[in-house]
Amino acid sequence: MAVTQASSLTSDQVAFDRLAYFALRSEMLFDQAADVQPTAQAMPGSGVTFTIFSELAQVTSAISETADITPVTMGDSQVTVTLAEYGNTVLTTAKLRGTAFLDIDSAAANLIGYNAGDSLDAIVSAVLSAGSNVNYATGGATDPTSRTTINSDDALTASDVRLTVAQLRKANVPTYNGHYMGYIHPDVSYDFRSNTDAAAWRTPANYVNPTGIYNGEIGMFEGVRFIETPRAPLFADASNNSGSTGTTDVYATLIMGRQALAKAFSFTDGNGAFPKIVRGLTTDSLLRFNPIGWYWLGGYGRFREAALRRVEGGSSIGSN
DSSP, X not given: XXXXXXXXXXXXXXXXXXXXOOOOOOOOOGGGGOOBOOSSOOSOOSEEEEEEEOOOOOOOSOOOSSSOOOOOOOOEEEEEEEOEEXXXXXXEOHHHHHHOSSOHHHHHHHHHHHHHHHHHHHHHHHHHHTOSOEEEOOOSSSOOSSGGGOOTTOOOOXXXXXXXXXXXXXXXXXXXXXXXXXXXXXXXXXXXXXXSOGGGOBOGGGSSSOTTOOXXXXXXXXXXXXXXXXXXXXXXXXXXXXXXXXXXXXXXXXXXXXXXXXXXXXXXXXOOSSOEEEEOOOOSTTSOOEEEEEEEEEEEEESOGGGEEEEEEOOTTSOO
């Protein structure tokens, strides 16, 4: 008896899901720390210069009743954030769009949009990680004195956080509504939260006022609201503590107050605080090539070095 089975015909084919999936993504987190931005920019330019006035010296002696006082000189300093062009693009063909079982234009727009935020966050992270104020984590058997002497057991400790907070307060660094902001890598967070008393942590759900929670925030500890992100600075194979180059990854935990980071950007030609999506012109004769990309004309810079601290250390689950 002739039986028509699956192998007899080619009508049964593997089906494709028309929902597109993308790589695992982290949130854009560092831009929210840029609380210094131009508000009264005089004109468009290649950069934006911010002016900081110095405080006058304290007067602790009484003045004379009959003699005039001597005027003192005012002082200031300036910080310039230089604008630069950033962008990326993809170009799809008519044949690809016409034969793909997925919506290629939607996928391209999704990838470009995320790439814009991902790229800017990496730019900000690099700016912050180059600050001049650095401490070293003291959780290991010996205390490191430089990046190259850090061991994997040099975990961030509660004492390190308290010291950093004390340094910020001593420098009169203003807080974000009473607390400082900290960016911590998940590898560092693993050790830190394991070694600190869980009762000392306050989760965002237990805040007196839970509004204004930062993206990625995991909780509050010793006056610092920590934001966990894989984009926290990581210096791969930066320590040669055993005498050979490249033996231990070094992590940086960033703790800052207000006015640590400045952001400047062009406000002409459709530009603004965030990248814009650009539909490029089709330049071929048959209008087959469709470019889509993102563009931003702006920049970031450290505004007050005193408002930014970096604690470098290792992690028990990092690469060695």
